[in-house]
Amino acid sequence: MSLCFLVEGDRTEKRLYRAWVGHVFPSLTQVLTIGEITSSSYCVISGGGIPLYKEELRDALSDIRQNAEVRHLFLCIDAEELSREDRRREMEDEIRKAEIESRVRTGNPWLAIHPIVQNCCVETWFLGHAKMMRRNPSSELLREFKGFYDVSERDPERMAAYRGFRTRAEFHLHYLKEMLREQNPMLSYTKKRPDAVLGADYLQALRHRCVATGHLASLQELFDTWESIAPRAAPA
Amino acid sequence: MKINTFTYLDRRTQWQLEETRFDQLNLLVGVSGVGKTKILQRLRRVCEIAGGSGEAPGAVEWAIDFDHEGQSYRWEAGTDVVKVGELREDATAEPGEEGESSDFVHERVVVNGEVLIDRQGDRFTFAGQPLPKLKKKDSAIALLENEKAVRPIRSAFRRVLFSIAPEVLLGLPFHAFRADEVARRVATYKALPKGAEGFTTFREKLTESGLTNLSEYVTLAVYYLQEAFPEEMRRLGDLFSEIFPSVVSLKVARSIARELSSTIALDLIIEEEGASVPISQSEMSSGMLRTLVHLIEISLSPPGAVIVVDEFENSLGINCMPELTRLMLSRPDCQFILTSHHPYVINNLPPTTWRLVTRKGSKVRVKDARDLPALQVASHQQAFIRLINLPEYEEGIS
Numbered sequence: 001m002s003l004c005f006l007v008e009g010d011r012t013e014k015r016l017y018r019a020w021v022g023h024v025f026p027s028l029t030q031v032l033t034i035g036e037i038t039s040s041s042y043c044v045i046s047g048g049g050i051p052l053y054k055e056e057l058r059d060a061l062s063d064i065r066q067n068a069e070v071r072h073l074f075l076c077i078d079a080e081e082l083s084r085e086d087r088r089r090e091m092e093d094e095i096r097k098a099e100i101e102s103r104v105r106t107g108n109p110w111l112a113i114h115p116i117v118q119n120c121c122v123e124t125w126f127l128g129h130a131k132m133m134r135r136n137p138s139s140e141l142l143r144e145f146k147g148f149y150d151v152s153e154r155d156p157e158r159m160a161a162y163r164g165f166r167t168r169a170e171f172h173l174h175y176l177k178e179m180l181r182e183q184n185p186m187l188s189y190t191k192k193r194p195d196a197v198l199g200a201d202y203l204q205a206l207r208h209r210c211v212a213t214g215h216l217a218s219l220q221e222l223f224d225t226w227e228s229i230a231p232r233a234a235p236a
Numbered sequence: 237m238k239i240n241t242f243t244y245l246d247r248r249t250q251w252q253l254e255e256t257r258f259d260q261l262n263l264l265v266g267v268s269g270v271g272k273t274k275i276l277q278r279l280r281r282v283c284e285i286a287g288g289s290g291e292a293p294g295a296v297e298w299a300i301d302f303d304h305e306g307q308s309y310r311w312e313a314g315t316d317v318v319k320v321g322e323l324r325e326d327a328t329a330e331p332g333e334e335g336e337s338s339d340f341v342h343e344r345v346v347v348n349g350e351v352l353i354d355r356q357g358d359r360f361t362f363a364g365q366p367l368p369k370l371k372k373k374d375s376a377i378a379l380l381e382n383e384k385a386v387r388p389i390r391s392a393f394r395r396v397l398f399s400i401a402p403e404v405l406l407g408l409p410f411h412a413f414r415a416d417e418v419a420r421r422v423a424t425y426k427a428l429p430k431g432a433e434g435f436t437t438f439r440e441k442l443t444e445s446g447l448t449n450l451s452e453y454v455t456l457a458v459y460y461l462q463e464a465f466p467e468e469m470r471r472l473g474d475l476f477s478e479i480f481p482s483v484v485s486l487k488v489a490r491s492i493a494r495e496l497s498s499t500i501a502l503d504l505i506i507e508e509e510g511a512s513v514p515i516s517q518s519e520m521s522s523g524m525l526r527t528l529v530h531l532i533e534i535s536l537s538p539p540g541a542v543i544v545v546d547e548f549e550n551s552l553g554i555n556c557m558p559e560l561t562r563l564m565l566s567r568p569d570c571q572f573i574l575t576s577h578h579p580y581v582i583n584n585l586p587p588t589t590w591r592l593v594t595r596k597g598s599k600v601r602v603k604d605a606r607d608l609p610a611l612q613v614a615s616h617q618q619a620f621i622r623l624i625n626l627p628e629y630e631e632g633i634s
Contacts, residue, residue: 011630032625035613045617048624055618062616102616 001025001230003042004034005074006060008053009122012191013076014046016122019198024226034063037070053077054094061102068108072229074222079119080169084157084218091115114225119157119218121169123176126197127156128216129205132183142178151175155215237392237540238571240301240308244278247295248317249598253278255299256591256602260568263585264575264602265623266593267632271600272575275593276398276546279573286311286393288378294318294338304392304540311389313343313375339372345389352385353377395443397537399545400454401529408517408525410491411452412499418456425464435465439538454529455502455517457536459488472535479527479559482508486528489514504528527556531563539569549578557581579620587611587619594632603628 003021007013021028021042029041037043047056057075064070075095079087095113098104104111118125133152137143149159156172165171173191180187180196187196196202210220238260244253253275264272282298284290294317301310315338345353353362353376360367362380370379377393380386425441428434442457462469473486485507494501504517506524517525530545537543543564549557557580564572565585576582582590590605605611610626623629 014625014630032610032627033613033615033622034617035615045621045625047621056621059616059618059621066614 001028001071002037002039002069003028003072003074004037004060004064004070005042005044005076006047006053006056007044007076008047008078009191011046012122012194013118014044015194015198017044017074017076020203023200023203025230034060034067034070037067039069054098057094058098058101061098061104064111065102065104065107068110070108071110071112073111073113074116074225075113076116076118078121078169079117079218080121081167084117084119087117087119088115091117112229116222116225117218121172123169123172124156124159125206125216125219126176126189126194126202127151127159127172127179128209128219129197129202130209131205132179134182137182139178139182142175142182145175145178151179155213157216157218237302237304237395237542239279239396239542239573240303241299242275242279242282242301243297243299244275244282245297246293247297251598251600253600254602257604258571258573258591259589260571261564261585261589262571262573262591263582263589264573264591264593265577265582266595266629268577270593270595270632272593273546275600275602276544276573276575279396279544280398283393283396283398285313285375286377287390288374288381291373292338292340292375294336302392304388304395307388308348309389309392310346311344311377312346314341315339316341337373340375341372343376345376345386347385353380391444394446395538395540396542396544397443397533399530399533399543401526401533402546402550404454404522404525404529406522407520408454408504408529409452410494410501410503410518411455412494412496412501413456415495415498415500418459418500421460422463425460428464430465435468436538438464439536442536443538443541454532455488455504458504458532459502461536462488468535472531475531475535475559475563476506476528479556480524482510484509522551523553523556526551527560530560534560534563534567534570537567537570542571542573544573546575548574548576549581554580558584561585579618582620582623583618587623590623592623592626592628592632594628594634596634 003025005017007017018030025042027040031037031041031043034043034045045056045060047053053075060073064073075091077087077091082090092115095115128151130152133146133150137146145162148162151159159168159172161168161171165174177189180189189196206216206219207223210216210223239258241255241257242253243255246252251274256275264275266272281290281293282300285292292315294315297314299310299312301308303309318337318339340355341357343353343355344351355376358369360370362383363385377386377389381390425438428437442460446453461472476486477483483506488502488504491501491503505514506520507514520528533543552560557578561581561584587605592603592605592608594601594603608626608628611622615622
């Protein structure tokens with residue numbers, strides 16, 4: 001099995017997918033470029049935080065055309081202020097265009113392309129670890145956030161932006177930082193150092209949340225896809 | 237001049253630049269905070285010391301290898317901190333000086349493999365001959381600048397041009413110059429032969445006198461160009477119009493209102509299509525002005541110049557970058573040392589020109605892109621994307 005992840009974000013998503021692939025598909029080896037992918041390896045290409053996934057997708061598919069070993073391409077993009085459905089439609093359109101422009105099928109007819117919408121961003125997913133939310137937070141700010149929307153009870157994907165925040169993603173990031181800091185002052189989360197949420201236990205807690213509550217549907221879609229391509233390799 | 241390698245150590249802060257190799261075109265890339273600007277600042281300091289215009293910082297060591305006019309040079313030096321107020325052996329402290337100063341404790345200049353200057357503490361030899369004690373505060377290059385063998389070294393360092401473009405973001409200030417001196421220089425430059433040879437001599441003279449290295453002289457340098465080489469001035473204007481098509485003319489005009497009887501004040505002005513009033517240098521947008529300064533610097537640099545630009549893209553719109561990048565690439569007779577984060581710049585300069593800056597604690601290492609295996613794999617991905625996905629880039633600071 002060989003996987004390629006094309007992510008838009010700077011360091012967070014790159015580190016996230018590397019860590020999760022390590023937990024879910026431990027037999028795969030990480031390589032740095034699409035050209036180096038073999039039948040049991042993966043790579044994560046980042047756009048460096050520049051919202052240009054359309055161009056990068058075309059370029060990545062051009063590389064994949066020349067490497068028939070690549071079987072799955074995951075295009076992982078934040079929904080941001082769009083709905084999950086709208087972002088997904090946009091991504092599917094771009095995938096269709098890029099497939100034609102890159103002529104990827106002429107060299108790699110077996111490639112499966114999976115659009116993954118991070119709704120609204122990866123921090124939204126991380127908010128889904130219910131045990132990370134204290135029953136009675138000591139931080140006033142976290143109490144305020146929890147009062148506005150308790151992510152341990154309600155679906156984080158449906159949470160709007162709190163007053164004073166310009167976007168949902170900005171609020172979700174802030175909420176996550178507060179929630180983790182309250183749990184353990186040493187668990188600081190930054191976009192560049194997201195280590196606090198990359199462990200196998202954290203991933204397992206998110207999987208459990210998806211299954212038990214039906215929340216985080218966009219993350220569930222990623223897990224479902226992984227199960228469909230390697231059912232026995234994925235954790236139960 | 238062409239700088240081949242540069243090494244620097246600050247013993248007080250332990251900031252260290254490992255020996256860094258430079259080619260003709262060098263794009264320093266790396267994550268923010270890694271020390272790209274600091275490298276340029278330290279290089280500038282060393283060049284200023286050689287030119288006699290800067291005091292050496294205390295407790296530092298450096299070595300720089302360079303070629304100039306067919307000769308190869310190496311300059312190594314080390315300084316130490318001296319408390320001013322303590323009586324120095326050579327009594328060079330000026331009255332009223334306070335705080336710290338620095339002395340050269342060792343210095344060596346090697347030309348084509350032969351030692352020209354050797355200084356160890358108080359011992360000082362020049363071309364094998366011992367010299368009496370000299371001021372410890374100044375570099376041997378500055379002290380012996382009138383010696384025939386040293387003159388080219390000083391002249392080489394004068395050819396290193398640190399772009400003033402970052403300084404002009406808030407506008408280009410007006411300066412007045414002595415009218416008789418300006419008239420004398422105009423006459424000298426006008427007397428130069430026309431054509432390529434004369435233009436090269438003109439640019440060499442401008443550089444030698446430091447006119448292209450300081451923001452206060454930029455307008456004056458363009459004025460000399462306009463008076464002595466009108467064809468080249470037109471070419472400069474055309475380059476500017478290619479980037480800003482609305483600009484129909486570029487010229488330097490007298491600013492009579494700012495002049496005294498013995499001075500001349502100059503204003504770099506542009507005329508735009510449809511605008512009834514010309515735009516003065518003090519009114520130009522920062523992007524236009526910065527672009528213009530880049531064009532002037534590159535156009536007025538003589539062959540053998542080293543042009544150093546920090547954050548090349550600052551205040552430049554994407555409409556300015558292609559022409560400026562092309563212009564740089566059209567000057568293989570100059571060396572360029574640039575820093576940039578901008579995808580356009582990175583994508584449009586060949587990866588062979590990249591120098592990836594990394595830092596471990598206070599130790600800075602600059603890696604040649606040719607030594608990075610992941611860049612050698614063929615790919616359709618943009619160069620910028622390939623760069624930022626390198627583990628060496630990602631873990632730039634450790």
